[in-house]
Amino acid sequence: MSTSELPSGKLWLPLWIVLAVAGIAVWIVLLNGPEERRAWRSLLMNFLFFTSLAGGIVVWPALVASCNGRWHLKAERLATPGISFALPSLAALVLLWVGNRLWAPWQGIHYHQGLWLDPDFVLGRDLAALLLFWGMALYHRKKRQAGEGKSSGTLLVLIYCLVFSLLGFDLVMALDPYWHCNLAGGYFFMSGLYIAITCWALLASRHQEADPELLHDLGKLMVAFSLMTTYLMYSHLLPYWYENLPKEVRFIVPRLHGAHWQPVSALLLALVYFGPLVLLLPVRAKKSRRALGFISLLVLCGLWLERWWLVAPTFDQAPRLGLHELSLAAGFAGVLGIGMTWMRRIDRGRS
Numbered sequence: 001m002s003t004s005e006l007p008s009g010k011l012w013l014p015l016w017i018v019l020a021v022a023g024i025a026v027w028i029v030l031l032n033g034p035e036e037r038r039a040w041r042s043l044l045m046n047f048l049f050f051t052s053l054a055g056g057i058v059v060w061p062a063l064v065a066s067c068n069g070r071w072h073l074k075a076e077r078l079a080t081p082g083i084s085f086a087l088p089s090l091a092a093l094v095l096l097w098v099g100n101r102l103w104a105p106w107q108g109i110h111y112h113q114g115l116w117l118d119p120d121f122v123l124g125r126d127l128a129a130l131l132l133f134w135g136m137a138l139y140h141r142k143k144r145q146a147g148e149g150k151s152s153g154t155l156l157v158l159i160y161c162l163v164f165s166l167l168g169f170d171l172v173m174a175l176d177p178y179w180h181c182n183l184a185g186g187y188f189f190m191s192g193l194y195i196a197i198t199c200w201a202l203l204a205s206r207h208q209e210a211d212p213e214l215l216h217d218l219g220k221l222m223v224a225f226s227l228m229t230t231y232l233m234y235s236h237l238l239p240y241w242y243e244n245l246p247k248e249v250r251f252i253v254p255r256l257h258g259a260h261w262q263p264v265s266a267l268l269l270a271l272v273y274f275g276p277l278v279l280l281l282p283v284r285a286k287k288s289r290r291a292l293g294f295i296s297l298l299v300l301c302g303l304w305l306e307r308w309w310l311v312a313p314t315f316d317q318a319p320r321l322g323l324h325e326l327s328l329a330a331g332f333a334g335v336l337g338i339g340m341t342w343m344r345r346i347d348r349g350r351s
Helices: 005-029 035-068 073-098 118-145 152-170 185-204 212-245 247-255 261-275 275-279 283-287 289-315 323-350
Strands: none
Touching: 005 035, 005 275, 005 323, 035 073, 035 152, 035 185, 035 289, 035 323, 073 118, 073 185, 073 212, 073 323, 118 152, 118 283, 152 185, 185 212, 185 289, 212 247, 212 261, 212 275, 212 283, 212 289, 247 261, 247 289, 261 275, 261 289, 283 289
């Protein structure tokens, strides 16, 4: 998240360092407090958000190039430093594996899925899949630096879809072992691309070389992926509603019919699912650096809430959003910001 192209850019690195140190320190203190399980679950939801963001933003340039697009080349170097989050992402998953007895719902219970929901098997295969994805991302980066990368980019997109589908099935759907949904994986990786394109638009809005046409293209993709994500969520809801399928409605009931979670769901509907369609409908909003930056930041905050909303109602009857969740969000944002700033400086040194 470097913004070094702007005069204020040099101020961001100290801010990322402060956020990373303070956020993680506060989370460690809370981890040793009375709500230890809540602190572990905040690690899970922040892992899901920031890994989706970093993985998706690395994939986006490859996705555009695989469609023979070239409009993104001016902004490609803003996205590719997302690979700097590979190690923090893997470390967070290892930490979740180590502490799974304190947050995972599969401990000591034999569900009908059998070995598939054994905690070590779940987290072991997720770690192997994530290693494959980041390894492929690193290989593609080297290919791009050599002026190649079309076939590796296509393969990276395919691996992203498979790996992030698996993460969606394992770390969102399987939190409720009795909830079945064939679309959970597809929704997770597609909404990850939505998170990533929103972050890419935010970065471009602060980049002086990003012309209005580039901002316009990024804004249109934000609208397109908000609609695609909305469509996938609606595809969840529609058959559940008219079929009243008992194994599927378990996802809907607490989120749409629970009195405590209804306001959160309404906020997400307005901000994440239909917000970009309304706010970015005018061409001027998409081409304006300030408007696109503000709307992207707003939607990005909403998408962080969406990841929390996917996880938290499975464990809590009422929303509990506080220092446990926000401290680690600040810590992860700081780590991502430091990594992307460092990676972009390396890239500039090579060019």
